[in-house]
Amino acid sequence: MDQVELEIPNFCIERNSIVKTKILSRLWSLSQERSLRILDVGCGNAEWLIPLLDNIKSIDYFGIEPGHSLVLQARINLPEHAHQIYQGRGEDISTMFHSSFDVIISRAVFEHVLNRDNFINSITRALLPGGTLLLTYGTNHFKEGLRTDVRNFVTAILARIGYDRYYASPVNRSYLMTSLQREGLQILEEKCYSLDDLKMAHKLISDPKISSTVLLNWLQIEDAINSNSSDHEKLETLTNEMYFEALKMESSKQ
Numbered sequence: 041m042d043q044v045e046l047e048i049p050n051f052c053i054e055r056n057s058i059v060k061t062k063i064l065s066r067l068w069s070l071s072q073e074r075s076l077r078i079l080d081v082g083c084g085n086a087e088w089l090i091p092l093l094d095n096i097k098s099i100d101y102f103g104i105e106p107g108h109s110l111v112l113q114a115r116i117n118l119p120e121h122a123h124q125i126y127q128g129r130g131e132d133i134s135t136m137f138h139s140s141f142d143v144i145i146s147r148a149v150f151e152h153v154l155n156r157d158n159f160i161n162s163i164t165r166a167l168l169p170g171g172t173l174l175l176t177y178g179t180n181h182f183k184e185g186l187r188t189d190v191r192n193f194v195t196a197i198l199a200r201i202g203y204d205r206y207y208a209s210p211v212n213r214s215y216l217m218t219s220l221q222r223e224g225l226q227i228l229e230e231k232c233y234s235l236d237d238l239k240m241a242h243k244l245i246s247d248p249k250i251s252s253t254v255l256l257n258w259l260q261i262e263d264a265i266n267s268n269s270s271d272h273e274k275l276e277t278l279t280n281e282m283y284f285e286a287l288k289m290e291s292s293k294q
């Protein structure tokens with residue numbers, strides 16, 4: 041799984057993000073094996089999923105998102121799935137959905153979640169045995185020095201008094217991995233993605249076709265760096281987003 045497949049269809053390439061491209065290409069690849077019931081936890085406006093869902097009709101998409109206006113936008117962006125996009129939190133999946141999912145995706149959400157144990161427990165329970173979790177979290181909110189430290193401190197106080205809309209705090213990677221394993225998931229892939237300078241330099245390419253091709257090369261380079269890096273912690277400080285693919289073991293409790 042280390043090498044990005046260069047033949048992935050164009051609708052899986054998100055020009056601004058190798059992580060979105062990675063997730064879209066994994067969803068596409070899984071959808072080639074069987075029809076999929078997918079839950080997107082913290083879906084936001086779901087805009088980046090439009091090309092994939094327009095092209096793969098066998099994906100039954102569900103979304104959950106706490107922000108009311110984002111839910112409305114997601115319903116407009118994905119009209120065929122609008123009736124399956126709900127307002128709610130990842131922690132509350134079992135109160136909103138009564139059956140389980142083949143795939144759960146959650147991109148750039150976990151760093152904004154206050155009650156992380158409940159969130160992990162909820163998403164893993166919602167996954168079918170043999171199902172796949174594609175989870176990412178951002179690390180870039182926490183690296184910009186004093187101003188963001190102050191902002192994160194203030195948002196943490198607000199979150200503790202019940203207003204968590206702007207909450208963000210660093211994720212403890214090893215705690216997350218232990219929690220996923222404790223819940224019966226096997227971690228298949230873990231990557232630090234989106235090197236700052238490469239990301240900025242890639243934005244300078246204006247030709248969309250060249251930009252897409254270079255993006256796949258960029259993803260390939262970052263995969264190779266991840267596989268061969270001797271210092272994972274250093275790599276984490278140089279990148280913006282952590283990516284995990286995990287498999288719910290068949291023997292796991294539902």
Ligand SMILES: C[S@@+](CC[C@H](N)C(=O)[O-])C[C@H]1O[C@@H](n2cnc3c(N)ncnc32)[C@H](O)[C@@H]1O
Pocket residue numbers: 081082083084085086088104105106107110128129130131146147148149152153154159
């Ligand atoms: C950076 S956005 C990412 C949106 C989308 N996943 C994407 O990749 O474009 C983070 C999203 O997480 C949502 N969020 C925050 N806390 C959440 C929670 N406890 N459960 C589900 N979603 C949450 C926010 O409302 C926001 O839409």
